[in-house]
Amino acid sequence: MKKELFKEFDGYDRIVEEREYSRKYGLDYSAHKDLADPYIQRLHPKRLNLQVSEIINETPSAKTLRLVSPERVLPPFLAGQYIALFLEIAGIRTSRPYSISSPPNQAGYYDLTVRRVEEGLVSNFLLDEVKRGDLLQSSGPEGNFYYNPLFHDKTMVCLAGGSGITPFMSMVREVVECGLDREIYLFYGNRNLKEAIFHRLLFDLSERFPNVHYTPVIEDPLEGNQCLVGLIGGGLIKNTLGELEGKTFYLCGPQAMYDFCIPELERLGIPGRKIRKEVYGPPIDITRAPNWPGEIKADNRIRVKMNDGRTLEARSGETLAVALERQEIRVPTLCRSGECSQCRVKVTSGRVFQPAGALVRKSDRRFGYVHSCVSYPLEDLEIIL
Numbered sequence: 001m002k003k004e005l006f007k008e009f010d011g012y013d014r015i016v017e018e019r020e021y022s023r024k025y026g027l028d029y030s031a032h033k034d035l036a037d038p039y040i041q042r043l044h045p046k047r048l049n050l051q052v053s054e055i056i057n058e059t060p061s062a063k064t065l066r067l068v069s070p071e072r073v074l075p076p077f078l079a080g081q082y083i084a085l086f087l088e089i090a091g092i093r094t095s096r097p098y099s100i101s102s103p104p105n106q107a108g109y110y111d112l113t114v115r116r117v118e119e120g121l122v123s124n125f126l127l128d129e130v131k132r133g134d135l136l137q138s139s140g141p142e143g144n145f146y147y148n149p150l151f152h153d154k155t156m157v158c159l160a161g162g163s164g165i166t167p168f169m170s171m172v173r174e175v176v177e178c179g180l181d182r183e184i185y186l187f188y189g190n191r192n193l194k195e196a197i198f199h200r201l202l203f204d205l206s207e208r209f210p211n212v213h214y215t216p217v218i219e220d221p222l223e224g225n226q227c228l229v230g231l232i233g234g235g236l237i238k239n240t241l242g243e244l245e246g247k248t249f250y251l252c253g254p255q256a257m258y259d260f261c262i263p264e265l266e267r268l269g270i271p272g273r274k275i276r277k278e279v280y281g282p283p284i285d286i287t288r289a290p291n292w293p294g295e296i297k298a299d300n301r302i303r304v305k306m307n308d309g310r311t312l313e314a315r316s317g318e319t320l321a322v323a324l325e326r327q328e329i330r331v332p333t334l335c336r337s338g339e340c341s342q343c344r345v346k347v348t349s350g351r352v353f354q355p356a357g358a359l360v361r362k363s364d365r366r367f368g369y370v371h372s373c374v375s376y377p378l379e380d381l382e383i384i385l
Helices: 012-025 030-043 121-128 162-178 199-208 234-241 255-267 320-326 362-367
Strands: 048-059 062-068 082-089 092-099 110-115 135-138 155-161 183-190 212-218 247-252 275-277 301-306 311-315 344-349 369-371 381-384
Touching: 048 110, 062 121, 082 110, 082 121, 092 110, 092 121, 092 162, 092 320, 110 121, 110 162, 155 162, 155 255, 162 183, 162 199, 162 212, 162 247, 183 199, 183 234, 199 212, 212 234, 234 255, 247 255, 255 275, 311 320, 362 369
Parallel strands: 155 183, 155 247, 183 212, 247 275, 301 381
Antiparallel strands: 048 062, 048 135, 062 110, 082 092, 082 135, 301 311, 344 369, 344 381
């Protein structure tokens, strides 16, 4: 009989002794065993009922929704995490994740900063239809895009584009409000300065706190703007930072930003383990994604047959999740970016396209599972929900 491997671990004998001591002298908690689930639900609820307490205009195309709970204390979160809003719009039940832009050192509200997306079903609804006092339903805080003191350097280099500023706003606020021993270099790219969310606040914080360094970068500056022009390239980063050792890099923004900035960081010699990237949803125009088959048009009509016998029509330019939601077929979704894996379906016949960065497990690929939120049908499909 083989010796149990765990008995070879360092400290095994000491743990056995402590366990026996606890059994002899410790308290009996068996009467409290049924209290575990309510406690877990307070910290990690599946659903939250939230009320819009305030709407703050940020830019011509962005607003912040301040959400409070009328019935409970809000669960804690880490700066950089998100919640997913569950909405029904024009008969379509859908969800969208939004990073929390308020700091985690207060539990009174979550701030969600929403920027308008061209023809965006959810962003247009939140910006144009939602009013103060409205009730919304959300998930609890989720996501892995946050600072970890065990693995990450105290100096954070944050690269943001557009609404990708939101998780960094939470991080900056936490650092300055809690007096954390951390230094932040924030590069923020936009087409023009009037679209830069939180620009004035970030500028003021960088003036007041020596450990916050804010660098706005504008593609098409208005005359008279005093800021850098161009893209967030390796030269700009190197010139601003000087020494690159002892720094962890964080990116949040549209896919085009990742496609440009990650190679720039790699050319600077930044190792992959020092680069952290937030998932940011599928591209607006998937046909422009690398490796998209050129013969497939976005408006190609695709027949999708499900294992229960139902069929629906989808377009190649929309994800399977969107196609299913239009037909009132609900697939669990949370991140909408191919990370959380809640929206998995099994493709038994046909092909789909998944953009680079979709985090599909090796076992899922082997057995035909895809993340429906980032899977685009290329031909007629048969799927198992």
